[in-house]
Amino acid sequence: MSPIRKAFAGAHIYDGQKMDENHALVLLEDGTVDLVPQPTLPRDCSVENLNGGIISPGFVDLQVNGGGGVMFNDDQSTQALTTIAEAHASLGTTAFLPTLITDTPERTKAAISAVEQAIAENVENIAGIHLEGPHLSVARKGAHDPQLIRPMTDEDLSVVLRAAERLPNVMMTVAPETTTNTQIRTMSDAGIIVSLGHTDADFETCMAAFDAGARCVTHLFNAMSQLGNREPGLVGAALTRDDVFAGLIADSIHVHPATICIALSALAQKDRVFLVTDAMATAGSDIDGFLLNGRKVCRKEKRLTLEDGTLAGADLDMARALSVMTDDVGENMLQTIARATTTPAGLLRDGPSGTLRKTPIDKLIHIPADFSAPTYLGLKAA
Numbered sequence: 001m002s003p004i005r006k007a008f009a010g011a012h013i014y015d016g017q018k019m020d021e022n023h024a025l026v027l028l029e030d031g032t033v034d035l036v037p038q039p040t041l042p043r044d045c046s047v048e049n050l051n052g053g054i055i056s057p058g059f060v061d062l063q064v065n066g067g068g069g070v071m072f073n074d075d076q077s078t079q080a081l082t083t084i085a086e087a088h089a090s091l092g093t094t095a096f097l098p099t100l101i102t103d104t105p106e107r108t109k110a111a112i113s114a115v116e117q118a119i120a121e122n123v124e125n126i127a128g129i130h131l132e133g134p135h136l137s138v139a140r141k142g143a144h145d146p147q148l149i150r151p152m153t154d155e156d157l158s159v160v161l162r163a164a165e166r167l168p169n170v171m172m173t174v175a176p177e178t179t180t181n182t183q184i185r186t187m188s189d190a191g192i193i194v195s196l197g198h199t200d201a202d203f204e205t206c207m208a209a210f211d212a213g214a215r216c217v218t219h220l221f222n223a224m225s226q227l228g229n230r231e232p233g234l235v236g237a238a239l240t241r242d243d244v245f246a247g248l249i250a251d252s253i254h255v256h257p258a259t260i261c262i263a264l265s266a267l268a269q270k271d272r273v274f275l276v277t278d279a280m281a282t283a284g285s286d287i288d289g290f291l292l293n294g295r296k297v298c299r300k301e302k303r304l305t306l307e308d309g310t311l312a313g314a315d316l317d318m319a320r321a322l323s324v325m326t327d328d329v330g331e332n333m334l335q336t337i338a339r340a341t342t343t344p345a346g347l348l349r350d351g352p353s354g355t356l357r358k359t360p361i362d363k364l365i366h367i368p369a370d371f372s373a374p375t376y377l378g379l380k381a382a
Contacts, residue, residue: 002028006381009038010049011366012333014056016342016355019334025055027361027381034357048380052369055377056337057359058094059318060344060352062171063130063218063247063276065099066313067283071290072098076110081118085125087284091317092374093277094363095127095345095352097171102133102144103293105156112163119168127351128169131160132218136198137175142223143312144198145293151178157186164190168350173218175199181212188213191349195247198223199234206237210244216347217246219278220263221255222311235263242268245347247276248339249314250321250329253303254278257328264331271335274343275321280304280313323371 009024013035023035024047041047066072067087070080081098088096100111108131115129133144135152152174164170164187171193174184177200187194196209197218202225217224217238225233238246249255264270277283281290282299289298297304297312304312318340325336338354345354352359362378 002030002032004042004045005029007036007041007045007047008050008055008366008377008380009041009047010051012054013356014054014334014337014341015357016057016353019054019337025356025364025377027377031361032357033359033361033364050366054333054337054367055356056365056367057341057352057354057356058363058365059092059340060127060348060354061088061093061096061277061279061318061340062274062344062347063099063132063278064088064093064096064283065101065279066281066290067279067285069281069285069287069290071281071292072100072111073103073107073293074291076100076107076114078114078118078121078123081114081126082123085118085123088279089125090284090373091319092365092367093318094125094365095348096125097128097130097169098126099130099132101292102136102148104148105159108134109159112159112167116166127348128167128171129163130171130173132173133198135174135178137177137200139200140175140198140223140225142198143292143297143306143310145295148293149178152180152183157183160187160192161190164192169193169348171195171216173197174214176201176205176209181208184209184212184214188215193347196224196234200225201234203232203234203237206234207240210237210241215244217244219249219254219276220246220273221259222249239263239266242272245272245274245343248273249278249316250275250324251302251314251316252324252328254311254314257324260325260329264329271338271343273339274347275318275325275336275339276344277316277318277321278314279316282315283317319367319371319374322367
């Protein structure tokens with residue numbers, strides 16, 4: 001092993017598979033990291049005691065609409081993406097998918113080009129793009145502009161297929177009402193992460209879409225057909241499948257903690273739920289509102305709503321989502337931290353591994369015990 005440059009002790013360590021409390025994380029002279037038993041640290045080693053909390057790879061967020069006062073829908077530029085990336089980096093996120101919600105074909109193309117350019121210019125932490133719409137159901141539109149929702153055409157399909165050739169990862173949220181199973185299969189075969197959301201489709205229709213290649217659900221329980229006694233809907237389909245992943249907004253507003261607990265208990269593969277922030281322009285900012293497709297969104301008491309009260313994204317960061325999952329839902333930290341790191345990372349074809357030893361020191365974070373803003377070990381090691 002290379003000589004130790006600095007050690008970090010006194011915190012639990014999530015290595016991508018298990019939680020360790022008896023080791024220290026060491027930064028070696030060759031720039032790599034490793035774990036060593038705390039009692040075996042050399043006497044002359046520089047050690048920082050972190051006083052609790054968790055050392056982990058940075059968060060992976062597959063649904064980020066904005067941050068730092070900027071909405072991606074309003075500004076499809078490298079500068080806007082840089083601002084959004086910096087805002088989420090300050091909150092501990094080291095890989096994310098900028099998300100464009102339902103908009104015009106022109107803005108969709110502009111968003112894809114902006115992400116491609118930002119990656120080319122080495123804007124940090126951008127792992128691809130998430131196109132949430134416009135091929136959704138008006139019946140479950142949520143805060144999406146109904147005037148912009150429409151069926152997927154051959155040209156729309158060509159645009160997203162070309163995006164998959166140009167970008168490391170493309171995620172596409174669609175509704176079966178406006179997207180055919182043939183289109184879903186074509187996108188899936190091209191490596192696109194196809195996710196069902198903003199849909200009122202019935203159980204059988206959703207199961208057929210999963211059979212066609214959809215493998216995710218966008219913000220489970222929100223803007224979708226619900227689990228009923230005679231019609232299980234998309235919620236029931238998602239909970240039934242053992243090959244489908246589901247994003248979850250764990251802010252105690254979008255989904256009640258008891259509902260989350262019931263859903264996790266029902267799942268055969270409990271590790272297939274991952275956390276998303278669905279963050280808007282407010283992330284990493286103190287603004288009290290912003291515009292979405294020309295409509296005012298108000299920020300109040302950790303809730304974002306249109307003027308008619310419709311939820312419009314979330315005023316949430318990943319550390320608070322961890323707090324909700326552990327404190328309100330009652331889940332153990334090992335499972336919860338995986339939902340913010342290794343589970344979403346595993347969906348990406350080209351991106352972070354979510355495992356500690358494969359993560360550079362500047363992408364490792366320390367999450368305080370009170371779930372306040374994480375800090376980067378790379379900064380502490382300087």
